[in-house]
Amino acid sequence: SQQGEEDPQALSIQEGENATMNCSYKTSINNLQWYRQNSGRGLVHLILIRSNEREKHSGRLRVTLDTSKKSSSLLITASRAADTASYFCATDHTDKLIFGTGTRLQVFP
Amino acid sequence: DAGITQSPRHKVTETGTPVTLRCHQTENHRYMYWYRQDPGHGLRLIHYSYGVKDTDKGEVSDGYSVSRSKTEDFLLTLESATSSQTSVYFCAISELNYNEQFFGPGTRLTVL
Secondary structure, X not given: OOOEEEEOOEEEEEOOOOEEEEEEEOOOOOEEEEXXXXXXXXXXXXXXXXXXXXXXXXXXXXXXXXXXXXXXXXXXXXXXXXXOEEEEEEEEEOOEEEEOOOEEEEEEO | OOOEEXXXXXEEEOOOOOEEEEEEEXXXXXXXXXXXXXXXXXXXXXXXXXXXXXXXXXXXXXXXXXXXEEOOEEEEEEOOOOHHHOEEEEEEEEOOXXXXXXXXXXXXXXXX
C-alpha cells in the first residue's frame, strides 16, 4: 500500500492563483520530499523537508510538515501556466522512498 | 538534467520474450533505482542498488531481475515479458539513500 497519498487527485486553477496540494502518510518518517513531473518526462525534485522542520520555502514553493497529523502541504504561489504538471510526495519507509499517486495540476492562462 | 540516460526510450515486444532496459549515469552516485509508473499507482519501486553488485528488491520485484557490474550502469531485465509489465519505466539515482533522487527520461515498454 502507498505510504503517501496526495489530495486532491486533480486541481484546476487560473494563472496568478495559489495552488495547494496535500500529502498524508501512515508511519513515522525522517523526511518528506515533493517532486514535479511534466507530461512524458521524469520526475524533478522540488524540496525536501526533514521531520524536525515545520516549514520550508523555495522560491514560490512553500512546504509545511505536521508530524502529529502525518501530513504535509505544498503551496505554489502566483501560479503560472508552466506549473502545469503532476506533483508527488515521497516519504522514506524502511530503506526506500515511497511515492504517492500524485496531484495533477492544470493552470489555465 | 543530471547525467542519467535510459535506453531504449521506447520498446514494443511480444509476450514471453526477454527484455533488458539500461540505465547509465555519469554522476558517480552510489544508489540507483528502477521504478515503474502506471495510472492510478504512481511510482512503484522494482529494485534498487546500493553499490556495485549490491541490489535489493522493491515492492513490485516479481518477474524482474537487475544487475550492476559497474557504478555507472544498472540493468533491468524482464526474463519473460508479460502484458502486465506494459508500463513506463524510470531509473533514478541518488548520492544518499532517502535523499534527493534524479530521474532519467523514462522508457515506455509495450508488451503485446
